[in-house]
Amino acid sequence: MAKVLVIEDERDLQQVLTYNLRQAGHDAISAERGVEGLRLARSEAPDLVLLDLMLPDLAGTEVCRSLKEDVTTRAIPVVMLTARGEEIDRVVGFELGADDYIVKPFSVRELLLRIQAILRRASAPSDRPPAEASIEFGCLRIDRDAHRVWVDEHEIELTALEFRLLVTLYERRNRVQTRSALLDDVWGIQADITTRTVDTHVKRLREKLEGARDYVETVRGVGYRFKGSPDEASA
Amino acid sequence: MAKVLVIEDERDLQQVLTYNLRQAGHDAISAERGVEGLRLARSEAPDLVLLDLMLPDLAGTEVCRSLKEDVTTRAIPVVMLTARGEEIDRVVGFELGADDYIVKPFSVRELLLRIQAILRRASAPSDRPPAEASIEFGCLRIDRDAHRVWVDEHEIELTALEFRLLVTLYERRNRVQTRSALLDDVWGIQADITTRTVDTHVKRLREKLEGARDYVETVRGVGYRFKGSPDEASA
DNA sequence: TGTCTGTGTGACGAAACGGTGACGACGTCG
DNA sequence: CGACGTCGTCACCGTTTCGTCACACAGACA
Structure with missing residues (x-):
């Protein structure tokens, strides 16, 4: 392989x-x-x-x-x-x-x-645009390089962890991410972390996202999902 | 065996x-x-x-x-x-x-x-293609990654269990699934569950499936079966 | 038609699940 | 050294979901 x-x-x-x-x-x-x-x-x-x-x-x-x-x-x-x-x-x-x-x-x-x-x-960098440096999504704007995020033209302050969580969710938008998948991708594999920790950070992220908070959806019994735009979802 | x-x-x-x-x-x-x-x-x-x-x-x-x-x-x-x-x-x-x-x-x-x-x-790992991410079947559409289901272009809300039940039935379409087989595959390995529980969840699933409810057939005395399309059935 | 077995259905209590606020540990920086 | 920010954990609570039951109903068979 x-x-x-x-x-x-x-x-x-x-x-x-x-x-x-x-x-x-x-x-x-x-x-x-x-x-x-x-x-x-x-x-x-x-x-x-x-x-x-x-x-x-x-x-x-x-x-x-x-x-x-x-x-x-x-x-x-x-x-x-x-x-x-x-x-x-x-x-x-x-x-x-x-x-x-x-x-x-x-x-x-x-x-x-x-x-x-x-x-x-x-x-496979081809099927998925190789991580745009700058992301614009509805009222949300993310600058990966600068590690900065804006909601409705107004900047919000995320911690490093929150930023990684947001970007990870965004990159897999329209796909449910289980808590353990997120632990893998955001935290880095250490299983000695309670899955509830994910919940807490999702909550903190949502708080700071203000008007964009609804992009992060809960899928009960499964995990979390970043809601892509309607047209993307149906594609 | x-x-x-x-x-x-x-x-x-x-x-x-x-x-x-x-x-x-x-x-x-x-x-x-x-x-x-x-x-x-x-x-x-x-x-x-x-x-x-x-x-x-x-x-x-x-x-x-x-x-x-x-x-x-x-x-x-x-x-x-x-x-x-x-x-x-x-x-x-x-x-x-x-x-x-x-x-x-x-x-x-x-x-x-x-x-x-x-x-x-x-x-039987090989006889079945590795699970399509997106399923279209008559008026039914299932997105496994997103954990979402549509009937006639209109989304329906399933619980995690109902979703698993639907996908499991669909994957083995045209084959009767006994209640205990479903308990194995959907519930995991909780043998301390009554087989009647399956009936209840099939009922709940059917309710939510609305126009697609007839895909889930009862096979009296045996179990349940997802009705594949006619041509698939004869294949 | 009557009986018998198996399934549909509605209701109910228990458990699970996720949101939330608080707390303590830890590291950083002034 | 103390103030601050970040993070992981926990306990609490409202809500959803689940498993079970009792009963109604339907199909099979004589």
Whole structure:
């Protein structure tokens, strides 16, 4: 399906990862050190990189930065692995350009799902316009780059989390997102969060959305859905 | 019906299981230890493995892992049995590749129902196209992603349960679904539900379906059936 | 036609679900 | 250090949804 480069020094974990990736039909290659990983990333042109943050030589963050600085590897999605102890601020990971972020111990199943999602997002940029930087939707305007949102020409202040929640819902408009799907996509996979937390943040988001609050619909017993415009819905 | 391998060291429980499996028309073989179980799994090619998590020699988790690593046994569905005390995180079970998961004490009937469901799922994965996201059928339109349903261009509001019931019936259109089959597929695995409950929900569904209500037919003495279009029916 | 079994229907109590406000933990910044 | 902002969790409450029951009704069969 796709070629995945695993950069991970712990042998056991590396084995588990490559094994499961191959099980899932992927092509897996691996490196134990950062420099080797960078080399492979350039020569093998993987579709995705799984990167441990703790490596013997280079810090994972450095590897990530390098990957994102190099023109030949810049476009490759990076998924970071971090132990629970070393919890970086999630934002730092995304700042470095990581596309996703997983805290150990994680479930292999969930990891694979995430990889699928990222590959899908990366591989099919054609059927869905590759994330517009600026979104205009009814009375709502979102500037992704600037992380700013306006409702009826008047700016509202969202936290980073609320912003991600809004954008995620918007990107999947007209599709119900279950709470766990949202936890995956917005929070980043950590299952140690109550699903009710999603509700709370939806509430906070709605409050701030004021006149645009009705775009976020509740689907009882299932999850939440961003209401697309009528014509889009029927399309 | 199917060949089931029971790997369970407690004699009593093993007896009960094999007895009931045979009662239900299955072919049951059993092992008391993990290694023996693995051997039988390879030589007997069962259709399903019932695996206790607590075994005298190997841990059930190890057995499961081995089953899933071996090419010849990989495809066999595994159902895990665990005592309530040893509650594993459910995710761990699925990580190991278990297909289902039952906590003791369980009702034999429930176990059998689960086994049925898994066998049904495993036996016919290919004959049916992977579920269309949008369904158009006569005056009925179903959008699975959005969880919305229209009858004659006019949207109707279904509860989550009603939606699942409708989709399930539709997916198996032209085939009668017994009440217990529906309980399995729509309700999940709550065996503690009266079959009459199905009737009630069919009634509620029909009410909301208005002009499309006749798609849901009653087959007296058997169950319910979604009436496919005439040409499909004869196909 | 009468009986018997199986299904439709309406009502009711219990449980589940989601919205909401409050609280404490944590990190940041002045 | 204290004030502030953000986030995760919890408890409460109104509403919806669900499961069950009793009874009416319909089809099968003699």
